[in-house]
Amino acid sequence: MTIEPFERSTDPWHEVEQHVGHYGAPYFAPDIIDRAEGSYIYTEDGRKILDFTSGQMCATLGHNNPEVVQTIRTTIGRLDHLYSGMLSRPSINLCTHIAQTLPEPLNKVIPLSTGSEVNEAAIRMAKTVTGRFEVVSFSRSWHGLTQASAAATYSSARKVGVPCAPGQFAIPTPYEYRPDFTDAEGKLDWRKELDFGFDMVDAQSSGSLAACIVEPILSGGGILVPPDGYLAELKKKCHERGMLLIFDEAQTGFGRTGTWYGFQHDGVVPDILTLSKTLGGGLPLAALVTSDEIEATARERGFTFYTSHVNDPLVAAVGCTVMNVIERDDLPSKAAQKGDRLHAGLQRLVETHDIVGDARGRGLLQGIEIVKDKQGKERSAALGDLITRRCYELGLHMNIVCLPGMGGVFRIAPPLTVSDAELDDGLTILDQAISDVETGRYRD
Numbered sequence: 083m084t085i086e087p088f089e090r091s092t093d094p095w096h097e098v099e100q101h102v103g104h105y106g107a108p109y110f111a112p113d114i115i116d117r118a119e120g121s122y123i124y125t126e127d128g129r130k131i132l133d134f135t136s137g138q139m140c141a142t143l144g145h146n147n148p149e150v151v152q153t154i155r156t157t158i159g160r161l162d163h164l165y166s167g168m169l170s171r172p173s174i175n176l177c178t179h180i181a182q183t184l185p186e187p188l189n190k191v192i193p194l195s196t197g198s199e200v201n202e203a204a205i206r207m208a209k210t211v212t213g214r215f216e217v218v219s220f221s222r223s224w225h226g227l228t229q230a231s232a233a234a235t236y237s238s239a240r241k242v243g244v245p246c247a248p249g250q251f252a253i254p255t256p257y258e259y260r261p262d263f264t265d266a267e268g269k270l271d272w273r274k275e276l277d278f279g280f281d282m283v284d285a286q287s288s289g290s291l292a293a294c295i296v297e298p299i300l301s302g303g304g305i306l307v308p309p310d311g312y313l314a315e316l317k318k319k320c321h322e323r324g325m326l327l328i329f330d331e332a333q334t335g336f337g338r339t340g341t342w343y344g345f346q347h348d349g350v351v352p353d354i355l356t357l358s359k360t361l362g363g364g365l366p367l368a369a370l371v372t373s374d375e376i377e378a379t380a381r382e383r384g385f386t387f388y389t390s391h392v393n394d395p396l397v398a399a400v401g402c403t404v405m406n407v408i409e410r411d412d413l414p415s416k417a418a419q420k421g422d423r424l425h426a427g428l429q430r431l432v433e434t435h436d437i438v439g440d441a442r443g444r445g446l447l448q449g450i451e452i453v454k455d456k457q458g459k460e461r462s463a464a465l466g467d468l469i470t471r472r473c474y475e476l477g478l479h480m481n482i483v484c485l486p487g488m489g490g491v492f493r494i495a496p497p498l499t500v501s502d503a504e505l506d507d508g509l510t511i512l513d514q515a516i517s518d519v520e521t522g523r524y525r526d
């Protein structure tokens with residue numbers, strides 16, 4: 083029996099129930115998605131939905147960007163996949179181009195496949211180079227679901243009763259809307275918080291601190307932008323302890339926040355940089371970047387990350403095209419401008435709705451926080467879920483952070499190619515959905 087990829091059966095949800103496994107989040111029933119183009123996805127029954135999450139934050143240039151499609155068409159007939167020890171022009175050119183967009187000393191690039199995997203490689207490299215094993219990350223972090231990346235992830239999937247890697251420490255996440263450490267005016271005192279975090283790390287460490295891994299803006303943690311000066315101080319604390327600083331730019335890399343890389347806003351260069359989601363424009367492509375020195379030491383000490391798809395040419399070619407389009411069309415500056423427009427619209431929602439407590443973010447990585455009311459600031463996952471559902475009915479796909487204790491924060495990350503009109507349409511739908519839920523016109 084053959085089944086064609088797009089063949090339609092009468093009751094796909096029966097097949098889903100019978101054969102499609104669950105992996106941690108409910109399926110977006112009842113629709114089956116048939117195609118996607120630009121900022122939109124289309125359901126099998128012909129509904130058009132504005133995608134404010136770029137898929138899983140990966141479709142940097144919009145869905146099925148014509149230049150990406152063309153690259154896949156021309157590459158697939160010539161080079162697909164190779165023995166992992168072989169190199170091809172697309173992978174050499176990808177490494178070269180990535181290195182050219184980065185400041186010194188970030189020179190050496192290893193192309194891999196996914197975000198979890200590249201963080202796994204980065205942590206392994208840091209352990210190899212330092213000869214130590216302890217890893218620090220934020221209490222609201224998300225770095226992936228493989229062994230080391232999951233061990234450095236505190237926001238989800240930890241309480242499953244299996245041991246994680248030894249030597250993991252969390253430091254408090256700077257969260258200006260809900261500060262844990264405050265100054266005399268009640269504002270976040272991030273220095274006190276960071277000092278406290280590292281005091282705790284020092285108290286627990288067995289003297290084997292290897293690395294600290296953080297996102298320059300936490301996305302899954304709730305769109306949290308560290309205050310100015312925070313990342314510089316974090317780097318200082320790491321280096322004082324002989325630790326390597328890893329920035330995970332799965333979501334902030336390649337223009338989304340208004341600069342090529344998120345760390346450029348703070349002028350803090352990491353020891354190891356991990357890039358994933360946004361690099362492949364929707365295909366699985368990731369890259370580890372580090373200095374000549376760290377790469378050489380890792381190599382001397384036997385660093386190995388030899389995978390089936392390391393340096394694969396097809397996805398590397400796509401990465402080359404994604405980068406060329408970003409560069410040619412100056413998408414980082416456009417993301418900054420469009421981000422200002424989006425942020426202004428979200429700020430209007432804060433001003434006009436009592437259940438929208440905060441709007442925050444940078445460039446085209448923005449978030450709003452849904453609360454029961456502004457004064458009490460109590461998070462409301464239930465209202466967030468209703469707004470998500472209402473938006474979807476009205477033609478907008480919004481992603482609520484579905485981590486324990488975080489429900490109520492929307493992540494908004496449209497493609498960098500989104501038009502002003504699409505942004506305005508999305509904001510109009512969001513405004514209506516919030517009003518419908520706030521007034522009780524739309525309820526469970």
Ligand SMILES: Cc1ncc(COP(=O)(O)O)c(C=O)c1O
Binds near residue numbers: 332
């Ligand atoms: C910051 C960050 N790092 C790593 C990952 C893991 O990437 P992947 O799902 O491609 O393994 C994610 C995924 O959401 C992420 O947001």
